[in-house]
Amino acid sequence: MTEYTIAILGAGIGGLGMAAKLKKEGKSSFVVLEKADAVGGTWRENTYPGAACDVQSHLYWYSFDDQQPDWTRLYAQQPEIRQNVESFVERYDLAPHIRLNAEVNRAEWDHERGRWLIGTTAGEQIVAEVFVGAWGQLNRPSFKGIEGRESFRGASFHSAQWRHDVDLAGKRVAVVGNGASAVQIVPQIAGDVASLTVFQRSANYHVPRMDRAYDQDERQLYRGAARLLESREAFFAEHESWVGAMKLDANPVLDEFYRIARELLETQVPDAELREKLWPDYPLGCKRVLVADDYYPALMRDNVELVTERIAEVVPEGLRTRDGAVHELDVVIYATGFETLSFLGDLEITGRDGRSLRDVWHDGARAYLGTTVSGFPNLFLLYGPNTNLGHNSIILMLECQYDYVLQALRTRAETSAVALDVRREAMHRFNDRLQETLRGTAFAGGCTSWYKTADGHITNNWSGSVGEYQEAMRTFRLDDYEVLQPATA
Template sequence: MAGTSTPSVVVIGAGFGGIGVASVLARAGYTDVTILEKADGIGGVWRDNTYPGAACDVPSSLYSYSFAPNRAWPRRYSWQSDILAYLRRTAASEGVLDRVRFGAEVTGASFDECTGRWRVDLAGGGTVAADVLIPAVGQLSRPVVPEIPGADTFTGPAFHSARWDHDVDLTGKRVAVIGTGASAVQFVPRVQPRAAHLTVFQRSAPYVVPKPDRAYRPWHHRLFTAFPATQQLGRHATSGIGELLTAALTAWLPLGRLVDLIFRLHLRVQVPDAELRARLMPDYRIGCKRLLFSNDWYPALTEPNVDVVTDRITAITHDGVRTEDGRVHEADVLVYGTGFTATDFLAPMTVRGLGGRDLNDEWAGGARAHLGVTVPGFPNMFLVYGPNTNLGGNSIIAMMEAQFGYIRDLAGLLAANPGSYVDVRRAAADRFDTEMRDRLGRSVWAGCESWYREENGRITTNWPGLVREYRRRTARVDLADYAVVGVRLRQGA
């Protein structure tokens, strides 16, 4: 439990990370917690991504907080609306919904070493002060729209999948989709039956395997309610399968070959045409980019009103998309399924630590943080879903929950040492960073270009091991890794 002198906390972002860490702190007795959210509602990516078919590719029993199980998930892999409703209910039941300040966009933050507190600047000129700053903005919050010559000349509607324009009726329209990532794999099968013609522009073919989804029946819900351990058992089993999948994609090559075989059989069964199959065959090792799950992606691409174009895009015209062969693929609507700026982390905020040091300078060449949580020279700043904490084959919620506990314990150091701040030692952070670079440099993710990597090749998003390793390493705060600096003592020196 927190001490009698609990630190004040500001959390940036009201998605799974922000709501979760605020809930864990509230349960530990921290009462002065404010969540700053730039939008008018909570939910993060599950609020923003409302495209047709938006759903999770992690089973709901695992893509939820361990401290807030949901006995009434409608299906094994839930839709966006169900996940958003769950997060709203949880925020209310945990008592943190009232702590959210909506319409509060953070533009920057600076640490005052004389007081040991953070000052957070808001768009419009307001400020908020707190002892602890917890950025929980996620890695997938800022959409990427590629700079393509002529994009501003297109006369029809154009939007990113994360900013879906529901006022645009796609019925009977010629729709061009740029990108074949996780979002496109979900919305293309929903758009295809409505569109007169669908042109999918693929730069790199994804690996797509079957999605073992199913609707839950009333007896499932009765079972989960009467015997909660059954759902908990399913959660543990799913987590174990996720660990196996991570191992298959990163370390255990025989199991990886089995996943590759499943992909190839899935592709062959669902795409009879050999020429189309060849275009849909990835040219990199499985696991190097995000593995996708879908039962209807390949069938949609085989429909007569769909073209898969692999020629490089050279320009966008007023009425379509031009490829390097000179052809203009005519379109009435343009949809970007081009992902997010995952490696930018806290951008576009300006964050300044000790001595006014800019976090952009600290992260020149690639973001890094000790255990993905703390950055030397930026005291009392604890990141949720920070650098090198993303996963290739399991639930990110499991990683976040490990961070929640670690952050709670770091806050406990402040509660036990009033008038102090906590700063990770440079040597500890450098050791961890060297380890990450070494392990990730030998990983499958080093073998291709993806959103996991910086332009210089540095992998700043992913964790190189299993969730259980990360849980073990964050189970307690190693006091040798941190300096507890007394503000009053330093002022009087």
């Protein structure tokens, strides 16, 4: 049994940033528990062709890092992001705090001693006074109920589990899905395969990416902290101005996004019938708006076909659609996204009075400020419920949470508390207001998305701007927390 003050679950962007902030605060009694054999989170797992960030690289990094990356492109690609993550770990000397191949499957609050008992699949137990969950929202591949996958005679895999041993050249390939991963994959492989069939369930809005490499003069310029900060702040302001596009009510920003998306479609897709298949029938922002320049042109290739008929089942020869047609294939790539609504995967977390977090969240995940949950003392979530965005960089939200956790740690020390537990009424009050505000956003629009449950409870997205979240997180309000002493822990 190993004891720490703080245990962090996950060595992705979220968990590593928290670890670095702890180091900058002079704290050393912490551990980062990672199920895989390397750091990087989503940037370790997603190695598919074309994998890249859809936020500009200058905005997609920690603002507190004294040595900002020397980005080579406007939009960084997966290998560069992963390399910078690994460099970050080295520069902050985080490796001694990271335990790889340590998959956590349970965490239980010890009422008597006021601490978390954290277990791994290997049977180890870690004890920590504070437990920080940084396991992310997009790391549990989903196949959306597609039946018969095991019957397929060819090669098949999820986009987040890319099989680099499968040569696609000259093959009949299917990409199931047309979301954020698919629009990066399709243009990369379309020129190599014999045929490519893209199966679309519902269309997405696309806006131009306009990616490009930075030349050497630009890179030299951005190596200066002042110019890089200026670029970062400009991108931040631009993205913040887009929040109107996430609203249901008509406004100039939303109108402009509709115009840009329609113009891109009409410019790149000359066929009117195909354009209608590619134009969504739900409000912009209800699903993730995609940033892509080359997806539509890829669909124009003679060897690429868009299929909008629903898949009925996987058969040995390929995919059977509901109209009875069998699409014969050699390789099936499932770009079908992730299971997001549970927020837990197989992890079991038990809080006060033996309450299971899975049971508490049975009708949708909720947390106070997306970070703490009543009945689970000293548990802090990073990128938790309602902290996803449709318009800006998630790292900005994470940095608010880092500072909030540090405030909580200081408050805990100042009050000599064993633990802090957010009051149930404070959590419900926050979430009631949040859901009311979310009803006026596109996330509540008439579509099925990974943002919300079947009954319409929006679990994943924040309701407004990053600035509003920063303001909400600026001060740790002790009145909203129960201070637990040894006898009450």
